[in-house]
Amino acid sequence: MMKLALPGGIQGFLTEYWQKKPCLIKGGIENFVDPLDANDLAGLAMEAEIESRIVVRNGEHWDVQHGPFEHFPTSEKDWTLLVQAVDHWFEQSSELMNLFSFMPRWRIDDLMVSFSVPGGGVGPHLDQYDVFIIQGEGKRRWRVGDKQPLKTQTPHPSLLQVEPFSAALIDVEMEAGDILYIPPGFPHEGYAIEAALNYSVGFRAPSGRDLLSHFADLAIDEERYNHRYGDPDLRVREHTGEITLPELNRLKSNLTQIFDDEATLHRFFGLYLSEAKHELDLAPSEPEYDVDEVQQLLEEGAVLRRLAGARALYLATVADTLFVDGEAYPMPQAAAQTLADSDAPDPALLAAQTEALVVLTLLINKGYFFFEEA
Amino acid sequence: MMKLALPGGIQGFLTEYWQKKPCLIKGGIENFVDPLDANDLAGLAMEAEIESRIVVRNGEHWDVQHGPFEHFPTSEKDWTLLVQAVDHWFEQSSELMNLFSFMPRWRIDDLMVSFSVPGGGVGPHLDQYDVFIIQGEGKRRWRVGDKQPLKTQTPHPSLLQVEPFSAALIDVEMEAGDILYIPPGFPHEGYAIEAALNYSVGFRAPSGRDLLSHFADLAIDEERYNHRYGDPDLRVREHTGEITLPELNRLKSNLTQIFDDEATLHRFFGLYLSEAKHELDLAPSEPEYDVDEVQQLLEEGAVLRRLAGARALYLATVADTLFVDGEAYPMPQAAAQTLADSDAPDPALLAAQTEALVVLTLLINKGYFFFEEA
Ligand SMILES: O=C(O)CCC(=O)C(=O)O
Ligand SMILES: O=C(O)CCC(=O)C(=O)O
Ligand SMILES: [Co+2]
Ligand SMILES: [Co+2]
Numbered sequence: 001m002m003k004l005a006l007p008g009g010i011q012g013f014l015t016e017y018w019q020k021k022p023c024l025i026k027g028g029i030e031n032f033v034d035p036l037d038a039n040d041l042a043g044l045a046m047e048a049e050i051e052s053r054i055v056v057r058n059g060e061h062w063d064v065q066h067g068p069f070e071h072f073p074t075s076e077k078d079w080t081l082l083v084q085a086v087d088h089w090f091e092q093s094s095e096l097m098n099l100f101s102f103m104p105r106w107r108i109d110d111l112m113v114s115f116s117v118p119g120g121g122v123g124p125h126l127d128q129y130d131v132f133i134i135q136g137e138g139k140r141r142w143r144v145g146d147k148q149p150l151k152t153q154t155p156h157p158s159l160l161q162v163e164p165f166s167a168a169l170i171d172v173e174m175e176a177g178d179i180l181y182i183p184p185g186f187p188h189e190g191y192a193i194e195a196a197l198n199y200s201v202g203f204r205a206p207s208g209r210d211l212l213s214h215f216a217d218l219a220i221d222e223e224r225y226n227h228r229y230g231d232p233d234l235r236v237r238e239h240t241g242e243i244t245l246p247e248l249n250r251l252k253s254n255l256t257q258i259f260d261d262e263a264t265l266h267r268f269f270g271l272y273l274s275e276a277k278h279e280l281d282l283a284p285s286e287p288e289y290d291v292d293e294v295q296q297l298l299e300e301g302a303v304l305r306r307l308a309g310a311r312a313l314y315l316a317t318v319a320d321t322l323f324v325d326g327e328a329y330p331m332p333q334a335a336a337q338t339l340a341d342s343d344a345p346d347p348a349l350l351a352a353q354t355e356a357l358v359v360l361t362l363l364i365n366k367g368y369f370f371f372e373e374a
Numbered sequence: 375m376m377k378l379a380l381p382g383g384i385q386g387f388l389t390e391y392w393q394k395k396p397c398l399i400k401g402g403i404e405n406f407v408d409p410l411d412a413n414d415l416a417g418l419a420m421e422a423e424i425e426s427r428i429v430v431r432n433g434e435h436w437d438v439q440h441g442p443f444e445h446f447p448t449s450e451k452d453w454t455l456l457v458q459a460v461d462h463w464f465e466q467s468s469e470l471m472n473l474f475s476f477m478p479r480w481r482i483d484d485l486m487v488s489f490s491v492p493g494g495g496v497g498p499h500l501d502q503y504d505v506f507i508i509q510g511e512g513k514r515r516w517r518v519g520d521k522q523p524l525k526t527q528t529p530h531p532s533l534l535q536v537e538p539f540s541a542a543l544i545d546v547e548m549e550a551g552d553i554l555y556i557p558p559g560f561p562h563e564g565y566a567i568e569a570a571l572n573y574s575v576g577f578r579a580p581s582g583r584d585l586l587s588h589f590a591d592l593a594i595d596e597e598r599y600n601h602r603y604g605d606p607d608l609r610v611r612e613h614t615g616e617i618t619l620p621e622l623n624r625l626k627s628n629l630t631q632i633f634d635d636e637a638t639l640h641r642f643f644g645l646y647l648s649e650a651k652h653e654l655d656l657a658p659s660e661p662e663y664d665v666d667e668v669q670q671l672l673e674e675g676a677v678l679r680r681l682a683g684a685r686a687l688y689l690a691t692v693a694d695t696l697f698v699d700g701e702a703y704p705m706p707q708a709a710a711q712t713l714a715d716s717d718a719p720d721p722a723l724l725a726a727q728t729e730a731l732v733v734l735t736l737l738i739n740k741g742y743f744f745f746e747e748a
Pocket of ligand 3: 188
């Protein structure tokens with residue numbers, strides 16, 4: 001079984017590096033085994049629902065093509081194939097993803113996988129999110145620079161790079177099982193030395209704008225915050241074309257008082273952050289389970305799994321609610337906890353929570369949870 | 375010339391009634407003259423750009439049709455024609471609108487005009503906005519009830535009414551020049567006794583939701599508020615499926631810190647509140663004026679007018695800026711003031727503000743301001 005070996009243990013890693021500085025973890029995954037090979041990845045890149053791209057470098061020129069692909073470059077150098085959300089589509093990648101289950105689940109985004117032939121890479125760039133880049137098969141040279149002002153450049157309309165950076169904090173030839181952790185904003189670049197697979201466990205960190213615009217969408221959908229501007233204390237004034245400072249302040253408080261409604265805000269966070277950024281490979285149960293069957297299977301200790309990529313979350317402040325993929329479901333807190341916290345929810349606990357079973361059956365029938373084949 | 379005669383003067387009216395209680399102002403407009411007649415209104419209702427509807431009552435049944443109209447009901451009772459934003463399209467209505475120039479201009483919405491045959495009306499209802507309903511030609515009985523819990527009913531999908539209310543604060547047969555002021559939320563109904571014209575000067579009061587969703591649109595357009603959630607202090611924990619309270623608080627502050635940016639917020643208020651809710655009758659100058667011509671005309675004392683319905687606003691906190699119809703224009707503060715405050719901006723002041731003239735010429739050429747024919 002693969003095992004994560006972080007420097008100083010998990011807490012040590014978080015304290016020293018997480019969101020602070022990049023770090024190379026040689027042999028960070030013990031007993032590493034590639035969950036897929038280049039052919040598997042090419043197969044995924046042929047599917048229309050799966051986001052993929054091929055980046056080719058020709059000296060100073062860069063070309064980007066977007067999948068689905070029918071053919072792949074025949075050249076033996078300078079290209080890379082990148083596939084998003086491989087964890088959603090390729091069940092065997094869940095063992096690798098589950099190594100990172102110690103992280104708050106709402107912070108984890110997806111598994112991006114790249115296959116690069118020698119010289120292949122996406123060029124120097126920086127990301128807005130933390131990433132663990134895991135080296136699989138093959139060898140790749142990775143360089144990570146310190147945070148620094150760097151001009152952005154777009155050698156191709158869909159390729160955002162930064163100018164080359166010289167000093168490197170990390171400059172390494174990575175081998176299978178090595179992990180490179182990079183916090184947001186640190187420039188990095190990787191070029192394959194031998195044909196190489198790289199696995200990027202990406203994180204999710206909403207921006208103020210993301211939260212604002214999605215919360216506004218919820219306010220519109222739910223027709224909330226109808227309170228209107230009022231001015232019963234209005235006085236005659238000379239400057240009728242002005243929006244006066246007291247009026248601006250009142251408009252502002254009319255807007256910001258919305259955020260006093262923490263109940264809705266917290267529910268929003270649950271809904272929004274439980275929605276996967278990438279499409280899920282959702283297969284409804286066929287035939288459907290009924291509640292008794294689900295209870296019996298749980299009593300027999302059947303292993304329940306969450307659909308790879310599906311997000312289940314709960315909040316202490318919105319009790320008895322499980323947020324799954326942008327929806328809120330009533331669910332006793334103990335059941336919500338095991339369903340959201342664990343990669344193998346506790347069947348005995350769930351079997352005993354009769355109030356949980358109707359909703360759990362629904363979630364299984366929708367395809368968010370499934371019983372592992374014996 | 376028409377003249378407004380409010381009880382206790384304007385300030386007296388504001389103190390006693392504005393946003394507090396309805397009031398009937400008998401003879402509120404001295405020397406009242408209808409700015410249009412039923413034929414003019416019917417003509418407007420035939421235009422595709424102009425929002426109009428006809429409401430017909432058949433005993434308990436109500437029917438609503440939306441314009442533009444080619445024909446009008448021939449029946450002599452129980453229908454009413456309502457046309458929105460008549461001030462935008464019918465220049466002669468500006469004298470009536472200008473009676474209300476003492477109000478903050480950003481609060482004023484539009485002039486809705488109705489023509490009703492005996493028995494005609496829209497039924498009992500309440501509005502979210504203040505309104506001055508002015509009686510023109512003809513006679514109409516108006517009743518206004520106190521704020522009270524009333525069931526809503528929709529006798530037709532596009533007709534929102536409330537159940538009939540019995541006790542009335544005001545029950546009056548209105549005659550030409552009478553004004554009925556109704557604050558938001560007070561139920562009212564009017565039925566014509568003789569074929570009648572009514573002029574509704576309506577107000578605008580953004581809801582929290584309006585402000586939120588339009589501000590979110592601006593944040594998206596301008597790609598603002600990119601700051602992302604961060605958790606460099608993250609610690610290992612048991613419940614990885616939970617969004618913890620500290621995380622919820624941090625997400626909340628990531629969202630609400632947006633509103634610390636008062637510069638953008640104030641600019642947003644200027645942009646949003648200067649945008650008319652209804653289409654403007656915007657006619658670009660043909661041929662275009664050049665700056666010297668505009669200056670000369672102003673020096674000669676030509677009378678400059680704002681396009682009816684167009685909104686020009688300024689803010690003390692966003693200096694040297696005139697907000698017109700959802701756009702911000704650089705404009706020296708004194709020029710912005712006369713252009714926004716006055717129904718006849720000061721030509722001498724503007725002629726002397728050479729820095730104002732380029733933008734003013736642009737605004738004239740776009741059609742937001744025009745020189746009154748001598
Ligand atoms: O695998 C690659 O080529 C790109 C990986 C990367 O830059 C990332 O995951 O941030
Ligand atoms: O003129 C009408 O029939 C409706 C007027 C009215 O209810 C209003 O302006 O609020
Ligand atoms: Co990257
Ligand atoms: Co009304």
